[in-house]
Amino acid sequence: MVFYPPAWVPKLPFDPPDSITIGDFMRSEETGRHPIAKSRNPFTCGITGKTYTTAESFERVNLLAKALSKTMGWEPNADSPWDKVIGVFSFNTIDYLSVMFAVHRLSGIASPANVACSASELEHQLKSSGAKVLFTCVPVLETALAAAKGAGIPEDKIFLMDLPHHAPKPHFKTVDDLIQEGRSLPDLEPLRWSKGQGARQVAFLCYSSGTSGLPKAVMISHRNVIANAMQYCVFESVHRKKLGIDTQVELGILPFSHIYGLVVVAVSATWRGDEIIVLPRFELNQFLQAIEKFKINHLPLVPPIIVRLLSSREICKKYDLSSVRFIFVGAAPTGKETVEGLLRLFPKWTLGQGYGLTETSTVVCSTSELDVEQGTSGSLLPSTRAKLVSPDGQEITAYNTPGELLVQGPSVVLGYLNNEKATSEAFIFDEDGRWLRTGDEVMVTKSASGNEHLTIVDRLKELIKVKGHQVAPAELEAHLLSHPAVDDCAVISVPDDRDGEVPKAFVVTSAEVSSRKDEDIAAEILKFVQDHKAHYKWLKGGVEFIDVIPKSPSGKILRRLLRDREREARRAKVSKI
Structure with missing residues (x-):
């Protein structure tokens, strides 16, 4: 079954141009x-105010x-x-x-x-x-x-x-x-470009982080980026029109080296006349000062920044953040507890999530400000089609049933540079054409308004298999972040003689429990999971305290580094025996 954008999503007014840069x-x-005459200055330095x-x-x-x-x-x-x-x-x-x-x-x-x-x-x-x-x-x-x-x-x-x-x-x-x-x-x-050259010619070589080995170079054409900018802006045009938004001020703190910051912020926002307040990196006070000084309306962020805001309530109160209307979170799923915590702190803000990949030149689905369904990553963008398939390759047609997400659309990239094996593994062909295998487990659900939304469950390669049950690390992480002792966390799979695999949590503790013993905090966290989650989701691999959770600049947890740490610890333990 092929899933399409909801009926309210407009079609693209014309095919994305394929012969221009x-x-x-x-x-x-x-x-x-x-x-152009009605556009804001595209980029303004959030520290000095320098602009063009x-x-x-x-x-x-x-x-x-x-x-x-x-x-x-x-x-x-x-x-x-x-x-x-x-x-x-x-x-x-x-x-x-x-x-x-x-x-x-x-x-x-x-x-x-x-x-x-x-x-x-x-x-x-x-x-x-x-x-x-x-x-x-x-x-x-x-x-x-x-x-x-x-x-x-x-x-x-x-x-x-x-x-x-x-x-x-x-x-x-x-x-x-x-x-x-x-x-x-x-x-x-x-x-002097020939017809279709923009669809064939690479504009950006962006390197995907991957889960192991050296990063792969993703070949992104000019038309891929043009298409996604059009898709995203046309999608957002509906709620912007209804909310009376002509242009707005957005934050440019996400790395422009990452496809999210590059296409969603730097390209798409300035194409529709918005102004980007550019910050070189995240520093909390500088971030808050920029919002207050430039009266920023729209904050494209990643989950770690949301978590930092929640742990810095008193600092946030020192700044006037009343200009903020909408928070858009991408790059990694944001747990329900985290979202609810932020909205309690800033009840006038609206938070939506989106989903995309380097291989789709960014956005596949996004949340409309008029159709927010917390826990989902919104609806498909114009000209995007999706399928879900089970592990045995069968198409999934039912709602609320997870499967691997396949995506088709004009922003899907050309492939990987000098890597035919990775390219052939990433794309499949059927009677409906060429599809990108995302490697993400996704469910299609319906919002309260009846529109189809996509819910990202987890990376298929990262799901923990516990005696026939699948455990999504992101679900456990979201739950753990609601515990007052947990400032940040990550969950990985560790081997177990009885169950094959079990979850283990790496935890950064909050300042308010600094005087307590680690073993007491660990026992409390284990019980917290046991009291609220099914038995196969319990942290049978234990809890380990760590100074910082390793993450990429876009906010993705680098689980492979934690798995490497775990393997080294197990080897050391065996050698002592």
Whole structure:
């Protein structure tokens, strides 16, 4: 059975353009962008207030493209896009998108990298993508230099992004230096793209974190990003119109190196005329100050930030956060208890969740502000279709029945770079066409209004099998976070002689129990689960206290690191025996 968007979701007004760059899509009102004259400044620094108008932002892209063309000898209509690849390894800045659109103007490719990468991880990305240039920033320059050296990128091809309160380094050109150079250079020739080139040509190489091994390079076309921006904005246009929202102020704290921050925030929001208040990283007081100062209306966040707000109630009370209307949470499911706790703290806020992947150029389904059903990730976006299949490959047609989610739509990516095995495993074909296997266990449910919603159960590879029962770590984590002794937590599977697998919790305790004994807190947590959950969900693997739960910048729990920790502990125990 194929699931479709609800009847209230409008269809796309036209097919996503397949022969233009993302940058051209952003510039042209003919492709549906919000009128430039009525648009807010697209990016404003949340620390200094530095900003550019929409027209100035477009100009900076062109000037950067001209300077990059001269520096590298790259021409818009010459050579392969694979000969013109740049790496971007930086915290968020107001020029982040300008840098990537500049290489697109030359028909090249941008590969954004997570600032949490080690030198070896970044070197792998630079080598596998074929990057010839690296844009970075002062706080991570040491890592960038080590990785660039290993990848064969000379220092004169490393450029610095401007970050607040970080002075440029001698001997390195900055983005502003390149822009100044571009002012004295001749105009570039127009791009001459053939029909359908935007659907075939890679715009971004984004690296998926994966559960093991080296990250895979996801090939995302220009049309993939254009399509998802259109899908997301058309979906949201219904509630924005009914709420009387023309443009709004959004927070840009999610890493633009991650597909969520890149497409949902940096591209989609500015295409519809919104203003993004850019922060380089999460720092609680800076975050709250930005909301108060710039009167931010919309907060795209990840679950760890929600948890931090809940544990910082007294600090939050010091700031005027009354401008906030809507919280959009993605990248990982947010538990019911966490949501309810936040809404008790801020009863005038509305919280919705969304779901997507790097492989879908972000959003598959989202919550409308007019149809909020807590615990779900909302409804399918326009032009998106979905199926659920059981472990034996049978299609699931009933509501409230979990199965692996398959997705089809114009934002589904081309595949993985130089990895035919991973690509063939990720996609299947049937009479309805090509489907992406998400690897996520999902249920389709109905909201109170009768609309179909998707509920994300868990990653199939992370489900814990306890004597024929499946236990979702996310469910237990959400329950544990409602306990006053738990500040953060993660649940993994550990081997058990009797049951095969059992859940074990890693817990970061809250400050209010700092004076208590660990064994007493652990006993209390174990009983808390036993009192509220079925016996096969009990924490028979025990509770271990830890200083911090390892997570990616997007908020996903890095369970493999906890599993590695557990294996090492078991080996050490065996060796002592």
